[in-house]
Amino acid sequence: MSKVKTNNRTRILASCRALMNKEGAQAIGTTRLCEVLEISPGNLYYHFKNKEEIVRALFAELETDLRVAFGEEPPSSLTPKVFADFYIKTLDVAHENRFFFSGLLHLIRQDDVLATDYLSLQDWALDALAAVAEQAAKEGHLKIPNSKKRYRSIAINTWLIWSNWVRYLEISKQGDAISRADMVLGIEQIFDVLSGYLEPGYESAVRRHLKVVR
Amino acid sequence: MSKVKTNNRTRILASCRALMNKEGAQAIGTTRLCEVLEISPGNLYYHFKNKEEIVRALFAELETDLRVAFGEEPPSSLTPKVFADFYIKTLDVAHENRFFFSGLLHLIRQDDVLATDYLSLQDWALDALAAVAEQAAKEGHLKIPNSKKRYRSIAINTWLIWSNWVRYLEISKQGDAISRADMVLGIEQIFDVLSGYLEPGYESAVRRHLKVVR
DNA sequence: GTCTATACGCCGATAGAC
DNA sequence: GTCTATCGGCGTATAGAC
Structure with a gap:
């Protein structure tokens, strides 16, 4: 609950929803998601424990x-x-x-x-x-x-x-x-x-x- | 359309349907299927070109x-x-x-x-x-x-x-x-x-x- | 917070012996 | 028809530097 903007967290959620809507939940992996967002896997796993x-x-x-x-x-x-x-x-x-x-x-x-x-x-x-x-x-x-x-x-x-x-x-x-x-x-x-x-x-x-x- | 019994083909289909019904189509891979049937991957791919x-x-x-x-x-x-x-x-x-x-x-x-x-x-x-x-x-x-x-x-x-x-x-x-x-x-x-x-x-x-x- | 690098396993699929 | 052996790719997830 920090006050700083944790912008990537929000971006991950929005992007994930959009991609999954388009191609199906099973078709979207963390790798794909990171590529689209142009962030590193480490970054994603900092914000979320897992998929x-x-x-x-x-x-x-x-x-x-x-x-x-x-x-x-x-x-x-x-x-x-x-x-x-x-x-x-x-x-x-x-x-x-x-x-x-x-x-x-x-x-x-x-x-x-x-x-x-x-x-x-x-x-x-x-x-x-x-x-x-x-x-x-x-x-x-x-x-x-x-x-x-x-x-x-x-x-x-x-x-x-x-x-x-x-x-x-x-x-x-x-x-x-x-x-x-x-x-x-x-x-x-x-x-x-x-x-x-x-x-x-x-x-x-x-x-x-x-x-x-x- | 040979006259010989191609029994494994039938077994593959039956087993695949049963497993997919139980765990979902996406959860069943060719590897799992072969293990359950106790046949080799080569055998499966002899009968079917792919999944x-x-x-x-x-x-x-x-x-x-x-x-x-x-x-x-x-x-x-x-x-x-x-x-x-x-x-x-x-x-x-x-x-x-x-x-x-x-x-x-x-x-x-x-x-x-x-x-x-x-x-x-x-x-x-x-x-x-x-x-x-x-x-x-x-x-x-x-x-x-x-x-x-x-x-x-x-x-x-x-x-x-x-x-x-x-x-x-x-x-x-x-x-x-x-x-x-x-x-x-x-x-x-x-x-x-x-x-x-x-x-x-x-x-x-x-x-x-x-x-x-x- | 974000990065690089990497481990490890499973998956689909093929080559080639028997 | 069936086997053994194996490949390349992708998926999840982690360690550790910056």
């Missing part, structure tokens, strides 16, 4: 951003704008940290600490998504039997699509850049999980809002 | 199994049993080849041929899933506006959950074995994508069938 520590630091940043984007508590009123913005914000965070979700299984297989931390973040997110569904139902936007189990199931489907949408794009677009429009498509996919239950007026209001963003 | 060729051969097997499981054409009548069995069969194939879906992005990033082949399989599967939704609608099980776009959207959501369900289990269960019951849970998740549109009698019939399997 795991770099990924853990990146995960910590992701976690912070995600908790902010999901909101520490469900919003008080789910206007169509609040609803649409919620997913835009969270998917943006997923996109900025796509290396993590794309290489997730490999990353947590070789780092138990990261695995535990990820699982508690996932649990938290599932609860948050279930709470949003429950709130939407309470406000009359979702016509759905009031059942914890049902909310949980919707949350899992939402999470599966949410956390894999960017990966699906990377797989499907093969090199082409991922655009803002692609991300909005992701929100529409997530939204379709609820579609069968949605009150028609509310549904079209949210979809109108999504069109504006795109 | 890519092994993975491609495994993909070919996956593709064959998957096309059989999805059926070459949509079934003539979607009885609840047909519907449930369809997903049980396909998810089993996904489970037997989970290494592929878990490490997909990394695998196709380093093999353009595999990438192309995978994408056409995915396209085919999306069409098949859309056809199933359309058929279910035609038979009156799904109450849904007759729109190609809607069927496509449902197919994508189904595919996202289908192709990531086993990965989600691996991430969430961390070492615990994946059971048959876990797979049936996956089918229920997929089924929930349709839940809002389903004709109630049909829905409960399919769910009853799933309970039997579990």
